Amino acid sequence: MNNIPFTLNNAIKKFASYKNSARNLASILGINFGDEFEYRRLKKTSVSLTKKLPDALIIGVKKCGTRALLEFIREKMPATLEGQVTMEKTPSYWVTKTAPKRVHAMNPAVKLIAVVRDPVTRAIMNSSVRWGGTWSVDASWPPVRIGIYSRPYRRWLRWFPKERLLLVNGERLVVDPAAEIARVQDFLGLKRVITDKHFYFNSTKGFPCLLKSETKPVPHCLGKTKGRNHPHIDISTISKLKDFYRPHNEKFYKISGINFKW
Numbered sequence: 001m002n003n004i005p006f007t008l009n010n011a012i013k014k015f016a017s018y019k020n021s022a023r024n025l026a027s028i029l030g031i032n033f034g035d036e037f038e039y040r041r042l043k044k045t046s047v048s049l050t051k052k053l054p055d056a057l058i059i060g061v062k063k064c065g066t067r068a069l070l071e072f073i074r075e076k077m078p079a080t081l082e083g084q085v086t087m088e089k090t091p092s093y094w095v096t097k098t099a100p101k102r103v104h105a106m107n108p109a110v111k112l113i114a115v116v117r118d119p120v121t122r123a124i125m126n127s128s129v130r131w132g133g134t135w136s137v138d139a140s141w142p143p144v145r146i147g148i149y150s151r152p153y154r155r156w157l158r159w160f161p162k163e164r165l166l167l168v169n170g171e172r173l174v175v176d177p178a179a180e181i182a183r184v185q186d187f188l189g190l191k192r193v194i195t196d197k198h199f200y201f202n203s204t205k206g207f208p209c210l211l212k213s214e215t216k217p218v219p220h221c222l223g224k225t226k227g228r229n230h231p232h233i234d235i236s237t238i239s240k241l242k243d244f245y246r247p248h249n250e251k252f253y254k255i256s257g258i259n260f261k262w
């Protein structure tokens with residue numbers, strides 16, 4: 001779960017007594033406090049607020065851009081009560097064998113989102129150990145295993161219809177975030193409020209970031225732990241990984257009906 005730790009929350013309140021400075025500090029720390037301020041404001045009014053289980057879940061896949069997807073949506077969505085969508089992201093749900101059944105028991109109508117990207121890139125992003133040399137593909141090693149998308153995908157489809165599990169293209173989320181976010185907004189039944197005009201490409205970061213807005217006084221890129229530099233991987237290791245994933249990718253394209261062309 002991506003909840004704000006209570007102690008950190010209190011510490012920030014102590015050091016930043018004004019709403020805007022707390023917001024700025026939270027933004028530097030990569031925390032979205034917008035909802036919390038809105039929540040406190042609403043609590044003082046006559047509006048009755050209730051705790052809700054999620055209507056939508058970002059279930060994975062680890063290192064495919066799940067944080068970017070979550071931040072792009074929540075930063076730019078205006079605060080609203082009617083038709084509000086409660087979302088949560090936990091990338092490990094994708095590969096947790098018991099998760100589909102448990103999520104179904106929680107809410108059989110929940111909408112599921114999985115971000116997927118070329119499993120070769122994903123594997124490299126997932127591990128800092130040295131690749132290459134005499135290295136051979138070990139299918140049971142988690143950084144490799146997680147990229148075999150067809151298996152968990154099948155597991156989720158035993159509990160949820162295909163139309164309720166949106167596959168977001170992790171490569172497109174980087175090169176054309178507005179287009180992928182449009183698909184997500186449609187899927188969630190939300191108005192297309194996040195568009196091209198909310199993004200810019202930050203050449204230092206090498207990734208798209210959000211432009212400043214009413215709730216964010218400065219442009220917002222993902223934190224330092226996202227979009228890191230990765231070591232150079234030699235070509236023979238990449239081709240070993242490509243060969244390994246090819247049949248698994250084909251299976252995934254067949255089941256999903258989408259050719260990701262990895």
Ligand SMILES: Nc1ncnc2c1ncn2[C@@H]1O[C@H](COP(=O)(O)OS(=O)(=O)O)[C@@H](OP(=O)(O)O)[C@H]1O
Nearest residue numbers: 062063064065066067068125207208222226227228
């Ligand atoms: N806009 C933007 N900014 C920064 N990074 C971006 C963005 N869009 C996608 N990505 C890619 O997302 C990778 C991290 O994926 P996740 O957020 O799913 O990681 S995690 O599973 O939650 O740890 C991250 O991988 P790393 O570079 O290894 O950090 C990026 O390649």
